[in-house]
Amino acid sequence: MKNHLSRCVCLFLMIxxxxxxxxPSFIYAQTPKAEAPKADEEACSVCHKYPGxxxxxxxxxxxxxxxxxxxxxxxxxxxxxxxxxCHLNLDVIPHTDAKKVDCSTKCHIKEPSTDKEFSHGGIYxxxxxxxxxxxxxxxxxxxTEDLPRxxxxxxxxxYQPVTDLTTMxxxxxxxxxxxxxxxxxxxxxxxxxxxxxxxxxxRSKTAVQTVKLCLECHKDEKKMARHGLIATxxxxxxxxxxxxxxGDPNMPDCLSCHxxxxxxxxxxxxGIDPASPVHKNNLQRTCANMEGTQECHPKATEQFATGQxxxxxxxxxxxxxxxxxxxxxxxxxxxxxxxxxxxxxSAITAEDADVSKLTDQELFHRKVYMIVKYVYTLLITVxxxxxxxxxxxxxxxxxxxxxxxx
Amino acid sequence: MDxxxxxxxxxxxxxxxxxxxxxxxxxxASERLQHIITFVTFFILVITGxxxxxxxxxxxxxxxxxxxxxxxxxxxxxxxxxxxxxxxxDHVRYLIFTKPGRSFMFDMIPxxxxxxxxxxxxxxxxxxxxxxxxxxxxxxxxxxEYLALVAxxxxxxxxxxxxxxxxxxxxFVLDLSILIHGMEACLATMAIIxxxxxxxxxxxxxxxxxxxxxxxxxxxxxxxxxxxxxYNRLVAEGKLAPVDEHEHHGHGGHKTAGSVIFEFLTYxxxxxxxxxxxxxxxxxxxxxxxxxKATTAPSNGFDKLVRTQETKYRGHFHNIDDSIHLKxxxxxxxxxxxxxxxxxxxxxxxxxxxxxxxFMACEVCHIREENVAGKFNYVWFDNMTDQRIDKxxxxxxxxxxxxxxxxxxxxxxxxxxxxxxxxAEDPNFIKSFLAxxxxxxxxxxxxxxxxxxKSMAKKPVQCTECHSSxxxxxxxxxxxxxxxxxxxxxxxxxxxxINRYMQFYLPTMFDPDLMKKQKMDELKMENxxxx
Numbered sequence: 047m048k049n050h051l052s053r054c055v056c057l058f059l060m061i062x063x064x065x066x067x068x069x070p071s072f073i074y075a076q077t078p079k080a081e082a083p084k085a086d087e088e089a090c091s092v093c094h095k096y097p098g099x100x101x102x103x104x105x106x107x108x109x110x111x112x113x114x115x116x117x118x119x120x121x122x123x124x125x126x127x128x129x130x131x132c133h134l135n136l137d138v139i140p141h142t143d144a145k146k147v148d149c150s151t152k153c154h155i156k157e158p159s160t161d162k163e164f165s166h167g168g169i170y171x172x173x174x175x176x177x178x179x180x181x182x183x184x185x186x187x188x189x190t191e192d193l194p195r196x197x198x199x200x201x202x203x204x205y206q207p208v209t210d211l212t213t214m215x216x217x218x219x220x221x222x223x224x225x226x227x228x229x230x231x232x233x234x235x236x237x238x239x240x241x242x243x244x245x246x247x248x249r250s251k252t253a254v255q256t257v258k259l260c261l262e263c264h265k266d267e268k269k270m271a272r273h274g275l276i277a278t279x280x281x282x283x284x285x286x287x288x289x290x291x292x293g294d295p296n297m298p299d300c301l302s303c304h305x306x307x308x309x310x311x312x313x314x315x316x317g318i319d320p321a322s323p324v325h326k327n328n329l330q331r332t333c334a335n336m337e338g339t340q341e342c343h344p345k346a347t348e349q350f351a352t353g354q355x356x357x358x359x360x361x362x363x364x365x366x367x368x369x370x371x372x373x374x375x376x377x378x379x380x381x382x383x384x385x386x387x388x389x390x391x392s393a394i395t396a397e398d399a400d401v402s403k404l405t406d407q408e409l410f411h412r413k414v415y416m417i418v419k420y421v422y423t424l425l426i427t428v429x430x431x432x433x434x435x436x437x438x439x440x441x442x443x444x445x446x447x448x449x450x451x452x
Numbered sequence: 453m454d455x456x457x458x459x460x461x462x463x464x465x466x467x468x469x470x471x472x473x474x475x476x477x478x479x480x481a482s483e484r485l486q487h488i489i490t491f492v493t494f495f496i497l498v499i500t501g502x503x504x505x506x507x508x509x510x511x512x513x514x515x516x517x518x519x520x521x522x523x524x525x526x527x528x529x530x531x532x533x534x535x536x537x538x539x540x541x542d543h544v545r546y547l548i549f550t551k552p553g554r555s556f557m558f559d560m561i562p563x564x565x566x567x568x569x570x571x572x573x574x575x576x577x578x579x580x581x582x583x584x585x586x587x588x589x590x591x592x593x594x595x596x597e598y599l600a601l602v603a604x605x606x607x608x609x610x611x612x613x614x615x616x617x618x619x620x621x622x623x624f625v626l627d628l629s630i631l632i633h634g635m636e637a638c639l640a641t642m643a644i645i646x647x648x649x650x651x652x653x654x655x656x657x658x659x660x661x662x663x664x665x666x667x668x669x670x671x672x673x674x675x676x677x678x679x680x681x682x683y684n685r686l687v688a689e690g691k692l693a694p695v696d697e698h699e700h701h702g703h704g705g706h707k708t709a710g711s712v713i714f715e716f717l718t719y720x721x722x723x724x725x726x727x728x729x730x731x732x733x734x735x736x737x738x739x740x741x742x743x744x745k746a747t748t749a750p751s752n753g754f755d756k757l758v759r760t761q762e763t764k765y766r767g768h769f770h771n772i773d774d775s776i777h778l779k780x781x782x783x784x785x786x787x788x789x790x791x792x793x794x795x796x797x798x799x800x801x802x803x804x805x806x807x808x809x810x811f812m813a814c815e816v817c818h819i820r821e822e823n824v825a826g827k828f829n830y831v832w833f834d835n836m837t838d839q840r841i842d843k844x845x846x847x848x849x850x851x852x853x854x855x856x857x858x859x860x861x862x863x864x865x866x867x868x869x870x871x872x873x874x875x876a877e878d879p880n881f882i883k884s885f886l887a888x889x890x891x892x893x894x895x896x897x898x899x900x901x902x903x904x905x906k907s908m909a910k911k912p913v914q915c916t917e918c919h920s921s922x923x924x925x926x927x928x929x930x931x932x933x934x935x936x937x938x939x940x941x942x943x944x945x946x947x948x949x950i951n952r953y954m955q956f957y958l959p960t961m962f963d964p965d966l967m968k969k970q971k972m973d974e975l976k977m978e979n980x981x982x983x
Contacts, residue, residue, distance in 0.1 A: 092949050095848045097775040098810030101803045102793050109793060112803055114770045122771065140800040197769045204771060282740075285630075288504045291511045292522035345619045353623030411624040418628060422635040426736060429639065433646045439577035444656045446579075 090129045091116050122202045123245065126238065127155060149196045170196070173312040189272045192263070199259060203250050205241040219244075253290040253299035257281070260300040278356055296340035303355075307337040326352070353408070472693035476675060476686070479668040480552055486543055487665050490601075493536040498641050500529035505634075505735055533612050540605050559589045562599070566592040586680030597647055600640075608636045638732055645725045653718060660711075660718035775850045778810055781836045784874050785882050785904075786814045801915070812855040813874040816926070817913040819857065824873075824907070826861045830931045833872070844932055855931060877907070919950050 091114070093099060099112040119125060130136050131154050135143045150170035157164040174181045178194050187193070226236040251259065260278075263269055267277040281287055281300070289297030305311040306323050315322035323332045329351035335342040343350065479487065503525050514521055546553040570592045572585040590598070611629040614621055621629075652662040657677075664670055673695050676683040686692035778792050786794070794814070795805035808817070821828045832841050832853045844851040857873040876882055885892075885900045892900065917925040921942045928938040940946055 092946070093804070093807075096807040096810070097773075098778070098807035098849055099803050100776065100793055101806055102791065102796055104796050111768060111772055111776060113772055113776055115773050115775075118771045118773065142799075201769050201771055285504065288511075289522060291508060291518070292514065292525075293516065293518035294522050295519065343619050347619055349622045350619045350626075353627075355623070411627075415624075415627060415631065419631055419635075422632070422639075423736060426635065426639045426642065430642045430646055433643060436574075437646060437650045439574070440650075440655070443577045448656070 088129055090114070118204055119202070121241075122204050123242075124202050125205075127153065131155075147197075166196075169312050172310070176313045177316050178314055189269075192269050192272060194263065203245070205245045206248070206250075252293075253295070253297060253302075254293075256299040256301055257287070257290060276356075280356055284355070296342075298342065302335070302338075302342075303332055306332055306335055353411075472690070474693045475669045475671045476692060477668050478664050478670040478675075481668070482546060482550070482552070483556070484665060484668050486539060486546070489535065489539045493532045493539065494640075494644070496528060496532040497536065498637065500525045500532065501634075501637055502641075507740075530616065533609070536605070537609050540609070560595055560598055562592075562595050566595055586684065587678065588681045589679060591679065593647070593651065597643070600643060604636055604640045608633060608640070611636070638736055642729060642732055645729060649725065654722060660715045775848075779835060779852075780854075782838060784813070785876050785879070786874070788886070790814075804915075807849060811849040811851055811853070813857065815857050815873040816855055818908045819873055820909040820913065821857075821925075823909055824859060826859045828857045828873075829860055829870075830855050830926055831858050832856070832932060842932065876904075915950055919946055 094112055094114045095116060097113045100109055102108070103110050124132075132147045132149075132151075133141075133144060134148075134151070135141075135145050137143070150165065150167040152163045152165040152167065155164045156162065173179050173196075180187060180190055180193060223236060223240050226240055227233060230236045230239075261281075264275075264278045270277045286298050290299055301311055303324060304314060304322075309323050315325075317324050319325060320327060322328065330346050330348055333343045333346040333351045336344060503521075511518060547557045548554070565588070569585045569587060572581060573592070575581045576584045611633040614625060614629040615633060618626055652658055652665075653660060670678075672683065672687075672692050675686075675692075676695050683692065687694050780787070792809065793806045794809060795802040798805070816830065832844055832851070833839065833856050834841050834853045836852070841853055844853055846852065859871045859873055861871070881900075882904055885904065889897065913925050918928070919941060924942060928941050929935050933941065
């Protein structure tokens with residue numbers, strides 16, 4: 047606890063130090079236009095600076111954009127990397143031999159801590175064996191085109207250094223930079239190094255963006271069904287999501303539970319894997335989140351960390367399995383859902399429970415929940431409906447009496 | 453035993469029963485205070501509670517203030533909850549340990565008479581009985597409401613405490629608590645609107661508001677109508693003046709400006725509460741489901757509110773900015789059919805050709821000056837206003853304007869007429885073609901297309917015809933480019949680029965079709981994708 051506190055204080059002080067009274071200024075303003083072409087020593091921008099440089103892919107019908115905004119690029123995390131370092135085989139013009147960018151290749155930038163060539167290869171290898179990666183010992187992953195690639199989640203992030211702790215607006219603290227410039231005379235280098243450091247002091251995506259990103263795939267029932275999964279349906283019903291929606295920076299998005307401190311996004315595991323933070327043995331720790339910037343449920347009891355926060359066992363598992371086996375169509379699932387919307391109670395049977403891996407107790411809980419829900423809905427309908435009718439009669443009687451009076 | 457204190461009105465002259473009061477104290481000070489505490493906390497709890505159930509788009513509109521609001525929402529909800537619970541406990545104390553409290557409790561106990569009263573009252577509504585039943589101090593409506601309040605307070609407090617002390621409970625208990633807390637809140641809010649507000653605000657005779665909750669007093673006239681049994685008893689006991697039938701018992705004949713405003717506000721509140729009922733009903737019976745494919749993305753631009761980066765082209769690795777979207781107010785027919793990225797045939801140069809269509813009309817290249825009788829001028833037109841402009845701002849082709857050839861034909865009298873070449877000569881023909889396209893045979897379609905494209909050059913203007921210092925097709929400096937830029941387009945930067953291109957692909961450069969064929973063959977031979 048004390049350790050944690052001191053770490054918080056440290057971070058706070060650090061951010062405070064870099065923060066400044068200067069009005070936050072936008073990043074683009076920081077780099078004069080004349081500096082921009084420096085990174086472009088290959089003169090790629092001669093052509094690629096035109097927003098119109100694009101075409102429609104005649105096979106897929108999608109537009110392919112070849113425009114790169116130089117100002118954005120030079121202020122991005124890759125701003126010092128030459129185009130050809132990532133886009134290999136660009137030796138001829140027009141670029142008929144260009145290969146798709148492979149993020150795991152070695153880069154020609156030296157990593158200063160090891161003095162070796164930098165590469166995302168390590169993290170890619172880690173990712174590759176995760177639940178989202180291609181590799182399994184048996185290489186049995188189905189529908190590999192559904193799996194996310196690096197660029198599905200990552201863009202070439204524009205530097206967003208911290209200037210102000212409370213507003214978290216992007217910009218450069220000239221006041222902090224001034225201290226660097228005392229010794230490091232190269233202004234451009236100092237600027238970049240400062241941003242390199244400060245950029246990482248806050249999250250690159252807001253929680254809403256993270257949720258949006260994950261849901262892009264995980265809300266897609268068809269896609270999930272291909273992998274024997276159920277589309278995530280209920281996160282948005284939780285208090286967690288409401289907080290995220292209101293913009294509370296400490297409310298958990300998907301990654302807060304699925305990749306908390308001690309785990310990385312790139313090595314996401316299935317929930318049944320003991321190495322997963324949401325495995326039932328690790329849940330209590332994950333809910334407590336003692337190492338995080340924000341302790342979430344520090345007093346979480348063992349009991350609290352039970353149960354499934356994304357409930358399964360709604361009786362659709364069977365249809366989904368059938369769909370994966372090719373025996374049912376999505377329309378069947380949709381139809382079943384419509385049909386069961388008001389009949390959830392009867393829908394849960396022991397048979398379904400086998401498929402959905404619910405224990406007897408969980409099944410009982412679900413049934414109780416459903417009964418309470420339906421009884422209450424019925425109660426509200428009867429009570430409020432009855433009241434409404436009563437008052438309407440009262441009202442008409444008064445009107446009738448008044449008209450007779452006159 | 454009756455706790456309602458009877459107070460007299462001093463200094464008023466009365467026709468008879470001079471010493472008897474004309475009104476009773478229906479709610480004493482303690483009860484009025486309890487009522488105020490209950491309704492204030494109730495509204496705070498309803499508002500802060502339903503803030504979690506608001507439509508997402510509303511929440512997103514809060515933008516940067518959302519976080520602060522969310523923080524205080526939780527705090528205020530808890531404070532109000534605690535006050536409500538303390539108030540409820542105090543009410544229990546009041547019921548047991550004070551004399552008026554005990555009287556209140558005994559009068560509130562449901563009896564058989566309430567059941568028969570309810571039936572008789574309904575019969576009266578239906579015209580089966582001439583008069584409504586005579587009620588005692590609390591009628592069946594008030595008893596039902598009070599008991600519902602007691603039950604609701606217990607349920608909502610218990611579940612609220614469960615949720616507050618979440619870490620000690622299992623998820624099952626918490627799930628149930630959330631469900632019941634929400635359902636009970638829904639029931640209570642709707643009941644208050646339909647049952648209580650009607651009774652004390654909207655009901656004719658009470659409208660716009662019963663004042664009992666403020667001064668606690670009820671006139672004998674009012675008491676006789678609403679609580680006949682109690683009125684009779686008090687009059688018989690000689691504690692209340694009987695109603696003087698000759699006296700006028702209206703709600704003050706004259707209307708002040710304040711009362712008019714208050715009435716108007718009450719009418720507004722009726723509309724408002726109908727809206728609230730509608731929302732609650734939707735929430736109850738048709739909750740938003742988030743499994744649907746396209747509903748999750750907040751469409752109204754949280755992105756724009758928060759960070760500049762988010763206005764960029766989403767999902768593209770290089771954070772493409774908005775300039776790729778060409779905005780034209782009046783789209784010509786070329787774009788309607790061919791799109792803003794029309795070139796796709798020549799693999800090597802199609803993107804370059806597309807790039808030009810961002811700042812020039814198709815007709816610049818596709819109608820050759822020598823094929824048209826008359827003189828061409830190349831003029832910039834603003835994309836949005838279609839106004840002719842002399843100077844272009846911006847760079848990299850993003851000028852907000854496009855270069856369009858205009859035909860200057862001399863008419864008699866020395867005046868010249870200007871015609872924009874990108875405007876179709878016969879738009880009605882194209883329109884009717886587009887409308888009937890699907891029912892035309894391929895031959896007919898072909899013929900129509902020939903007519904539509906009749907002014908188009910067979911061989912459009914080629915790259916080097918403009919990007920060359922030897923007699924360029926268009927005088928770029930005259931058109932409006934700064935001389936330096938024009939120079940670069942003729943010679944240095946761009947022309948040099950094209951030269952490099954030419955060195956690689958010279959033989960086919962001037963014939964896109966031939967070039968494409970060669971390229972495809974080449975790709976096929978190497979077993980590569982032809983894309």
